[in-house]
Amino acid sequence: MGFFRWLRRAATERAAVIDVHLNARLQPMHRGDRFEDPVVAALESAGLRSGVLDAGTAFTRGMRIVSCDVSFGVPIDQADEGLFQIKKALRAIGTPRGSTITMYSNELDPIGSLYGVALRVPLVDAVDFTDDRNIEHNRELDALMIRIDSALGDDGSVWSWHVHRGSDVFVYGDSRGRLHEVLESLIASDPLLAGATLTDVA
CATH class of the missing domain: 3.30.70.260 (ACT domain)
Known part of the structure; x- marks a missing residue:
């Protein structure tokens, strides 16, 4: 600084x-x-x-x-x-x-007008690799984020994530209701999301 x-x-x-x-x-x-x-x-x-x-x-x-x-x-x-x-x-x-x-x-x-939701994924807590831009990844989390983007389509997307004592995935879009609908559906059907929670962040 x-x-x-x-x-x-x-x-x-x-x-x-x-x-x-x-x-x-x-x-x-x-x-x-x-x-x-x-x-x-x-x-x-x-x-x-x-x-x-x-x-x-x-x-x-x-x-x-x-x-x-x-x-x-x-x-x-x-x-x-x-x-x-x-x-x-x-x-x-x-x-x-x-x-x-x-x-x-x-x-x-x-x-600003977009809504944001943080998806907390407690089962993913390890970094698998760091890419050439020094961004940390978990392979299961990467695959999950692809599924989130696919399910949302034009209604939103994953902007960022962070792996630390569990993982946070940050999703933004035009409709808070639509973000919750998609993420809650994934939580209900994906074993990786057992114990996952949603928090409105914008």
């Missing part, structure tokens, strides 16, 4: 800082794939020089993922346009309810 604080101080001398709080439970690499990279690409497509000044994923003391934060920098003379373009990009990407955006630490502006 020391490097990021230094970078942020240096950047704010010539850039407006736009802070986005994401009510999304994402591993760092998933946060970058789903939000950081697409937002920066959208800003650049709009003709704005931009970059990520700081980013992080918050965990509980028990090492359960809670939320994410990303700070984007845009030229000071394009601050208002940058704020507009970031909001536009977040809406296009799809952002969970409870997320906020602010510039210059002013009042938080709510953004």
Whole structure:
């Protein structure tokens, strides 16, 4: 964090800082794939020089993922346009309810419409392998997430997961009812999900 604080101080001398709080439970690499990279690409497509000044994923003391934060920098003379373009990009990407955006630490502006549900899988508690992006996997969990995505179709998808003393799978979509319907059906039929629970997270 020391490097990021230094970078942020240096950047704010010539850039407006736009802070986005994401009510999304994402591993760092998933946060970058789903939000950081697409937002920066959208800003650049709009003709704005931009970059990520700081980013992080918050965990509980028990090492359960809670939320994410990303700070984007845009030229000071394009601050208002940058704020507009970031909001536009977040809406296009799809952002969970409870997320906020602010510039210059002013009042938080709510953004986001998607619902989120965390599926707790107590029977999956071991990492089988780590991929070339340093993301930890369990093969049974990977197969389960494919089944979840298939069952949801266009109604939602798995955004991230975390294997730690059991596993958490984070699923987002347009309808909380539909997310529960699909996940409850899988819990009722899949032995791997014995003892699994659902928690609304957005």
